[in-house]
Every structure is written in structure tokens, then in C-alpha cells.
Amino acid sequence: MALPKAPTDMGTAPASKREKAAWDDQTLQGDPHRRDDKAQRVQAMFTAIAHAYDINNRLHSLGLDQSWRRRTVRLVEPIPGSRVLDVACGTGDLTEAFARAGAAEVIGLDYTAAMLDHARMKAAKAGGTVANIRYLQGDAQSLPFADASFDIVSIAFGIRNVADPSKALAEFRRVLTPGGRLAILEFSRPKAGLVRFVSDLYTQRIMPWTASLIARDGSGAYHYLPKSVETFLDPSALSTQLCSAGFVHVTAHPMTMNTCTALIGRVVS
Numbered sequence: 001m002a003l004p005k006a007p008t009d010m011g012t013a014p015a016s017k018r019e020k021a022a023w024d025d026q027t028l029q030g031d032p033h034r035r036d037d038k039a040q041r042v043q044a045m046f047t048a049i050a051h052a053y054d055i056n057n058r059l060h061s062l063g064l065d066q067s068w069r070r071r072t073v074r075l076v077e078p079i080p081g082s083r084v085l086d087v088a089c090g091t092g093d094l095t096e097a098f099a100r101a102g103a104a105e106v107i108g109l110d111y112t113a114a115m116l117d118h119a120r121m122k123a124a125k126a127g128g129t130v131a132n133i134r135y136l137q138g139d140a141q142s143l144p145f146a147d148a149s150f151d152i153v154s155i156a157f158g159i160r161n162v163a164d165p166s167k168a169l170a171e172f173r174r175v176l177t178p179g180g181r182l183a184i185l186e187f188s189r190p191k192a193g194l195v196r197f198v199s200d201l202y203t204q205r206i207m208p209w210t211a212s213l214i215a216r217d218g219s220g221a222y223h224y225l226p227k228s229v230e231t232f233l234d235p236s237a238l239s240t241q242l243c244s245a246g247f248v249h250v251t252a253h254p255m256t257m258n259t260c261t262a263l264i265g266r267v268v269s
Contacts, residue, residue, distance in 0.1 A: 088158025
């Protein structure tokens with residue numbers, strides 16, 4: 001059953017924002033992952049929605065996004081003294097989850113300065129409970145760290161936003177210690193017919209309107225989101241890429257009726 005198309009030009013957004021949209025009907029007609037300017041568009045959209053990122057995550061995941069992150073932390077088995085790099089950290093939810101799990105040091109790295117500003121404000125409000133966190137701006141495809149610097153590398157809902165995921169995976173492998181673990185948490189599309197239909201209806205038709213309204217967003221960020229999931233690698237193909245990048249014992253852990261999946265890969269010790 002075909003779903004009606006939701007336009008990307010949000011009438012509630014100010015005209016100035018609509019004119020500067022990072023994503024619109026034309027740019028989303030094809031595969032957004034194949035665009036040469038994908039990195040710049042992704043950075044622009046996250047700058048536009050950073051102020052409402054957390055509230056939209058909570059509301060539109062029905063409060064489940066934090067539990068997905070906590071489960072990912074448990075799956076990667078951090079031990080006291082671990083050094084963790086959380087890539088595409090956004091406003092720091094997964095970064096903070098690792099800090100609270102007992103990691104000795106957690107670095108949150110993101111491509112968008114506005115997201116890091118919000119992450120730092122949250123850390124300041126949390127006080128001593130997340131004192132072992134440091135936030136840096138950087139590119140997942142060219143990490144500013146020496147080889148074998150971290151015991152754990154994580155990326156939540158960010159690998160599909162990287163211009164070249166294979167470059168990022170190679171960098172993750174490079175900065176991990178022998179025996180280190182990689183955790184990728186990413187959206188996936190349910191396979192079951194009814195569940196998939198309901199999920200598509202929600203993510204492709206309802207969420208883009210409500211999330212854009214809440215954020216007063218004219219960047220097209222919440223229209224890019226479902227398109228980027230639909231056109232990205234499924235968990236099986238992404239697992240294959242992890243293996244090609246040198247990770248071993250790769251396991252997939254579906255969550256909430258396969259609406260998202262955690263992939264865990266290891267480096268040979």
C-alpha cells in the first residue's frame with residue numbers, strides 16, 4: 001500500500017529558513033548519500049536543529065532512544081579504566097552514558113559545532129557525574145588521534161551521515177587498541193509487513209511534520225532522516241563493511257521490532 005507523500009517545504013518555517021534549506025524535494029529525489037556536498041548539507045541541517053534535537057529525539061522515539069543507548073553501552077562491555085571515543089556524539093547522550101558506566105575518559109567528537117555547544121551545556125549542568133568527558137569538533141573520516149588510542153569507539157545514528165562510511169570505519173579500526181570494540185547504533189527498517197507499514201507511515205509521513213514544527217525547522221532535516229535510512233546500508237550490508245574494514249566477531253542486536261540495530265565489532269587482540 002502506497003503512502004501519501006509529505007512535502008519537504010514546511011509552511012510553518014520562516015521564509016529565510018526555507019530559502020536556505022539543506023534538503024528539499026529536489027535534493028531528496030535521489031540517494032542523498034551519493035551527493036558530493038552531503039557533508040556540508042548534513043552539517044547545515046544539524047546546526048539548524050541542534051536547539052531542539054533532544055526533545056525531538058525523546059518525543060519521536062516515544063522515549064526509547066535513551067534505552068537504546070544504554071543497551072549499546074552494555075553490549076560493548078566497558079570496564080573501569082576504558083578510554084572511549086564517541087563519534088558523531090551530537091548533544092552527548094551516548095557520551096554521557098559511557099561516562100556513567102565507569103569509563104576513565106570519554107571523548108565526544110562531532111562535525112557540527114552547534115551540537116557540541118549543547119553537549120557542553122548539558123555536561124556543565126550534570127556537574128561531577130560526567131566530569132571525565134571532553135568534547136571536540138572533528139571529522140569521522142580523519143580522526144585527530146594516534147593509532148591504538150581507545151578501547152571503545154562508538155557512533156549512534158551517525159554512520160549514515162558520514163560522507164564515506166568506509167573511510168570512517170577504517171579510522172575507527174586504526175584508533176582502536178588490540179582487543180578494542182566498535183559499537184554502531186543505527187536506524188533500520190522492520191522487515192515484517194504490518195510493522196514495516198506502520199513504521200514507514202510514522203517515520204516518513206508523520207514525524208517529518210511534527211518534528212519540523214517543534215524545531216521550527218526549514219532545513220529539511222526531518223525529511224532527510226527517513227530518506228537517509230531508506231537508502232542506507234541495511235544491518236547485514238553494514239556488518240559486511242565492518243568485516244571488510246578488519247573487524248571480527250561482528251554481531252547484530254535488533255531493538256524495538258527492528259526499528260534500530262546495534263552492531264558490535266572487535267579488533268583482533
